[in-house]
Amino acid sequence: MSEYLGHFSVMLSECLDALELGARASGSMVFADLTFGAGGHTFALSDRVSGSTVFSTDQDPDALRNGEKMILARGKSEAVRLLPMNFQDFPDWCERHQMHGKFAGILMDLGVSSHQFDKMERGFSFRADAPLDMRMNYEDRSTGTAADLLNELPEKEIADILFAYGEERLSRKIAARIVELRQREKIATTGQIEDICFHAYPPKDRHGKTHPATRTFQALRIAVNAELTVLENTLPKLLPFLSDGGVLAVISFHSLEDRIVKHTFKEIVEKKDFPAIILTKKPLTATEEELSQNSRSRSAKLRLLQRVSQLGGVDGVKKKRHSEI
Ligand SMILES: C[S@@+](CC[C@H](N)C(=O)[O-])C[C@H]1O[C@@H](n2cnc3c(N)ncnc32)[C@H](O)[C@@H]1O
Structure with a gap:
């Protein structure tokens, strides 16, 4: 029934x-x-905490269609509510539905799913030649595809994106070759960009552990979906909707995301608009056992923040919580 059957949930x-x-x-x-x-994560949580309600968002039409089928098949229509939206709209949704102080926990498991990555026509992967799309919400006509971005942006902006979001040290060279190519033909496919990245790298670096196109593809995906901006804007707006004692859990997969989570948590605690404590001084990482089953978990970092009613007595609470997790 589901194209999502092989999915592995990270740090479940x-x-x-x-x-x-x-x-x-x-x-x-x-x-x-x-x-x-x-x-x-949604269904495991719903099964674990009986009597719970889980409000889940996704912006990907495939994930939503598949999700509705799974909810029906599992008889979870009451317990799991799927909301089709970019999670940056979730705080407004909570505001409209008067959800202040209601949530025991809010989870974010960032980035793309294996389904998005493995479905070649979505354009997230360079493993096959396919349209260079990369929109998580491909039905949103207002968002440009990765191909649009590369056909339209000035060379310097392309280089900046590859450097900022992919930490690609050959960003200028790759951007120059993209612009050279687009003067002859439209940029349209993953294969064109994979080929440019591959040949931009010196021959001795072309067959290493990381494919020469990896950083560029990460950068384009982040840019197309405005992933970092959306994360930065959303995180601080979630606090009013956590109950006292409620936990915000965020799994990130690369240093750019993790930096935002770490700094935003720190800012929330220092600002004191909503008293909160950081439960993970260092981020939690996947166990060896998990790594042996799923290599993607290797880069996962889980950070936890807990809203508290008063700042007094935090240390005691913190110690207890640490040992419980
Ligand atoms: C890593 S997967 C989550 C996997 C899930 N935790 C599980 O166990 O099945 C990330 C999902 O989040 C969605 N997503 C990423 N950014 C989003 C955003 N800003 N708004 C809504 N959904 C988003 C993606 O479409 C993708 O389906």
């Missing part, structure tokens, strides 16, 4: 422990999973 038990802790500390059984994907 760590996330469930953290969200369940939020439920115990707050007395609420309402959760949000802002990155539904294949529903792995």
